[in-house]
Amino acid sequence: xxxxxxxxxxxxxxxxxxxxxxxxxxxxxxxxxxxxxxxxxxxxxxxxxxxxxxxxxxxxxxxxxxxxxxxxxxxxxxxxxxxxxxxxxxxxxxxxxxxxxxxxxxxxxxxxxxxxxxxxxx
Numbered sequence: 001x002x003x004x005x006x007x008x009x010x011x012x013x014x015x016x017x018x019x020x021x022x023x024x025x026x027x028x029x030x031x032x033x034x035x036x037x038x039x040x041x042x043x044x045x046x047x048x049x050x051x052x053x054x055x056x057x058x059x060x061x062x063x064x065x066x067x068x069x070x071x072x073x074x075x076x077x078x079x080x081x082x083x084x085x086x087x088x089x090x091x092x093x094x095x096x097x098x099x100x101x102x103x104x105x106x107x108x109x110x111x112x113x114x115x116x117x118x119x120x121x122x
């Protein structure tokens with residue numbers, strides 16, 4: 001029972017992490033200091049997605065699921081949970097990279113607005 005709770009809690013945290021990576025920049029519009037948390041999280045999330053790494057949270061969730069007697073999953077967290085919710089079947093690596101680029105562009109635009117580069121007068 002405790003491992004099932006840990007698996008579910010890890011999945012919920014992982015989902016919140018993914019949402020924060022994708023949309024946390026919008027929170028920075030309101031709370032500028034949140035950039036200190038969001039920027040490294042967004043970079044980490046982008047690296048995992050672009051490099052096709054396995055997120056440690058996926059490993060933890062699978063470990064907890066197996067110890068709880070529930071079957072783990074081979075694909076990553078996003079493929080297992082999120083794709084089924086928001087992406088159509090047959091998602092390709094190219095579409096996955098396009099989504100990562102779109103998230104990057106949106107967050108870059110938000111950060112450019114929040115922290116504009118000012119040129120010094122000569």
